[in-house]
Amino acid sequence: MAKIESRPAAARPIARVSVDVPLPHLDRPFDYLVPEKLHEQARPGTRVRVRFAGQLVDGYLLERADESAHGGRLAYLERVVSAEPVLRPEIARLGRAVADRYAGTLADVLRLAVPPRHARAEAKPPAPDDHGISSVPRDGENSAIMGEAGAGWSAYPAGVAFLRAVGAGRAARAVWSALAGDDWAVRFAEAAAAAHAAGRGAVLVVADARDLDRLDAALAHSLGPGQHIALSAALGPEERYRRFLAASRGQVRIVAGTRAAAFAPVDDLGLVAIWDDGDDLHAEPRAPYPHARDVLLTRAQMDGVAALVGGYARSAEAQQLIETSWAKEIVAARDTVRGAAPAVAPVGEDVERDRDPAAVSARLPSIAWRAARDALAAGAPVLVQVPRRGYLPSVACAQCHAPARCPACAGPLALPTATGAPACRWCGKVAAAYACPTCGGRRMRAAVVGARRTAEELGRAFPGAPVRTSGRDGVLASVPAQPAVVVATPGAEPVADKGYGAVLLLDTWALLTRADLRASEEALRRWLAAAALARPGARGGRVVVVADAGIPVVQALLRWDPAWLAARELGERRELGFPPAVRMASLTGPPDAVADLLAAAQLPETAELLGPVPAGDDQERMLIRVPRAAGRALAAALHAASGVRSARKARDPVRVQVDPLELL
DNA sequence: TCAATCCGTATC
C-alpha cells in the first residue's frame, strides 16, 4: 500500500531509479520520492521496488538527489528490497556505456552484470577466512606443470615494464602473445599480484571453467588464501551471489571469472585482463550481446586502469588495439619464440596418405604416426586434437577425401539426409547425383569423425599405449608425463606434465572450410592452444598439422607467428570492410519488421546497407556498416528506432547485434 | 444522453 501520509526524507529526497522493464524507450532513469522511513536504507546501488505505470517493478537506485527535473507528481519508493549496495556508481556507468555501445538497454546489461539476489547469502556473513575460494593448489600440479619457458615475464622485454607499471598503479595497456609452453595462468596471477601489492584490485576474465580452475589455482598459489574469488555461472545461485558480495563488500579485490565477471565490483581497481580473447565464449549470448573484451577495455578506458589482453594466438581486435596505439605489444624476441616452440611439420591433405601400412587409419598420415610413435617411445604423452563432432557435419569423397562442395555455389555439403542426397549448407540446394570433381567418386563419408571413434582408431594404431579422451563429456585437466594417446576436442586439451612429445592436428579441413570470416583466426587459435602444450623442438616436441603448407594460417603455425596472421587478417577486414576495421550492426527478424526498424532509424550518413540475406524461419538479416567513428551514432540510432517501435507496440521483434561474431 | 470500446500516449 502506498503510504499517503509518507513524508519525503529531509535530505536528498529524490531517488533516481533505473526500472527493470524491457522497453527501449523507457531506458532512462525515473525519479521517485524517498519516504522518510526509507532514508537510511535507500542508498545508491540498492535494489528497490517502485510503482511504474501502475505496476510494481524492480529497479536499481542509481543516486540520491536534491531535486527532480520531472514536472509532474513523483511517486514514493515502494520499498528497498535490500540495503546491500550491489550496483556501485562505476558499474552503473560501465553498464550504461556498454548498453550504448551495443544498442541495448541498461536494464538488459544490469541483468548480466549483477547476479540475482540470494537472501541467505546476504544475511550470512562469510567466515573470516572463507570468501568462496574454490580450490587451493593441488600438490605441485598446477604451478610447476609447464614452466618450460621458465623465465616468467622476463622472457618478454615489454612484459617486465608492464608489470612494473601495474605495480606503480599506472594505466598501462598491452596485448600479450604468450610463448609456447608458458603457463599463462601463472603469468596472469603474477600480474594480479603486482596490482595487489600496490593495494589495487584486478578483474581477470577467462573463457571457460577449465581455464578458470587453472587461474584460480595459480591465484591461490601467488596470493595466498582468502585474497581472491572465482566467479562463474556454473556455481549455484547462492554461492555465486556470496562470492559476488565478497568482492562488492571489499573483502577481496582480485576477481577471476568467466564473461559476466567483467562487470564485477572491485575496490580500487588497478588491472583488467582477458585470456584468449578470440574464444567465442567471451561473447555473451543474451541481449545486448556484449563481448567480455569490450566490456573490460571500456572499463579500463573509463576508470583509467591497466589492461592486459593475452593469448597464444592474437585476434584481429587485439591487433587493432596495437595498430591504433591503444595498447603496446608484449612479445618475446624471435629466437626466444623459436626456442620455445615445438617443431611443426605440415602434411598436405593428399600426400602420403594410405601409403604407410603401419598407419592403420587413413586419417593418420605416416609422418604423424611416426611422430606419435617416437614420442610414446620416449615416454611422453601424445595429444591428438580433433574437431567436435557435429561441429561441421560436412562430407568428403570417400575415395580421395576431397571435400564435397556444392556444384552451384561451392559451399560445403551437409551429410546426406534420410532422402540420401547431400544438401548445401550455404544455398540449401540438394546435390542429387553428386560426383566428386577430383576423382569422379560417388560415395561420400563424414569428413569429421568424433573424438570417440578417433580414439578407437588410434588405439589400434598404437597398441600398448593407453588412449584417453577429453571433450564435452569429461574434460581432463592434466595428464602425467607417461606414454598415452590423449584425444581431445578444441578447448578441452589437458595440460601435460613436462609437455607433450607430439601434438597431432587432424581433420583440419573442417576448420578451414568454415563459412566464416574468422575461420583462419579461429583455426590458428585452436592449433596454437594445442601446440603450446608440446615440448620445445629442442627437447623433441613435434607438431604435425594435416593441412597444406601453402595456406597462410598453416604458415603462421609453422613460423609460430600469430602477430603476422593477425596483421594480415586485420588488413583483409579493412579491405573487405568488416569488423573490427569498421563497425557493423546486424538486424534479424521478419522482413517487414526489419524494414520497419530501418525506416524508423536515423542512420548516420556514412551508413551502408548490406543485404538482406535469408536467415531461416521466414527471417532475414540486414547488415549496416559504418566507419568506426560513427559506431556510437549507429548504436544510438538503432536504440532510438527500437524505442520508437516498442512505443508503438510493433509486434515482431528485431534482434539488433553490434559487431556480431558471426558474419556471412 | 450515457456507457462500452477503441486508440494513443505516458509511464517518475
Add this chain to the structure above:
DNA sequence: ATACGGATTGAC
C-alpha cells in the same frame, strides 16, 4: 507491458 484519458460509436 499496462493504465489512463479522450474520442468514438452504438443503443436507449
